[in-house]
Amino acid sequence: MPAPAGTKRVRGVQIYRPFIYGTEAIPFDPENRPKDAPPDHTHKWKVFVRGVNNEDISYWLRKVQFKLHDTYANSVRMIESPPFEVEETGWGEFEIAIKFYFVPDSTEKPQQIWHGLKLHPYYGDVEQQKRDRSMVTSVCYEEVLFNEPVEAFYDLLTGGAQVTKSKGGKGAKGAIKAPPTAEIPLKSSGANKFSKEEENKELDRLGEAVKQVQKLIAEEKTKLVEEEAKLQELEKTEGKPIKKK
Structure with missing residues (x-):
């Protein structure tokens, strides 16, 4: 139905x-x-x-x-x-x-x-x-x-250009109204800080932060590998530690 x-x-x-x-x-x-x-x-x-x-x-x-x-x-x-x-x-x-x-x-x-x-x-x-x-x-x-x-x-949300009634007399043509948009402005202005420009800046900042985190993770992994190697060497020369019951 x-x-x-x-x-x-x-x-x-x-x-x-x-x-x-x-x-x-x-x-x-x-x-x-x-x-x-x-x-x-x-x-x-x-x-x-x-x-x-x-x-x-x-x-x-x-x-x-x-x-x-x-x-x-x-x-x-x-x-x-x-x-x-x-x-x-x-x-x-x-x-x-x-x-x-x-x-x-x-x-x-x-x-x-x-x-x-x-x-x-x-x-x-x-x-x-x-x-x-x-x-x-x-x-x-x-x-x-x-x-x-x-x-x-x-x-209503996606319609193309819309014709609005003119206030003029007989025979007057309607004005073309721009279709509604969902896009934020390309550039920021004094009255508006939300724009593609600011969005891209924030994405760049997030990208740099991700790189820093990845760098820190890599450094910590390297330290962990080095400490594991030291531990293995100590176990060869000193023996494994005895675990207390």
Whole structure:
């Protein structure tokens, strides 16, 4: 019996879509403190989900739910259109639950991840960053995997150039919209550190680390062979040690 319309899956296919998520926080300027911030709050912060290079990801992601700490009024924030982000103020760090709801065509169930809000610098010149009131960022790269997507969603994810309706008058031609992409940028930029360039650098670093480990293993094997040879020589001249019962 054939699958109902809209539920037939593309067998043997896996499609991924990359995105980034994280937090940004900056300490209040004592001379320009937000008037509506509670007296014990010390930072302004933001939690977000976005495309790797700020691309539009709403063609596969319908809405995002952010679950903040229970001390916040309306601690569950549902963001139903881009930008998928929440801005707040606070004084403490905590884990934020981020739940993804995919577009209806996907028929996919929501997925959830967790991310820790970072308010304070934790690497580099920490004291200087505190003095400068530098922005503290904690950003992660992630890929969502759609295993054997339904046909309609497969078309959304992989369709070619799409024609969008023009706002012009009668006879106006539609604009050609570039097809969606799953590729991360080739080069890094100030606003984005996730790129093929950084990926290749990391692969080079891992390759060098593997070489170092292999070198250390070879050196230890050589030492072991030498020690075994010394032991055999001692056993020939001194005899084998007597084992105590």
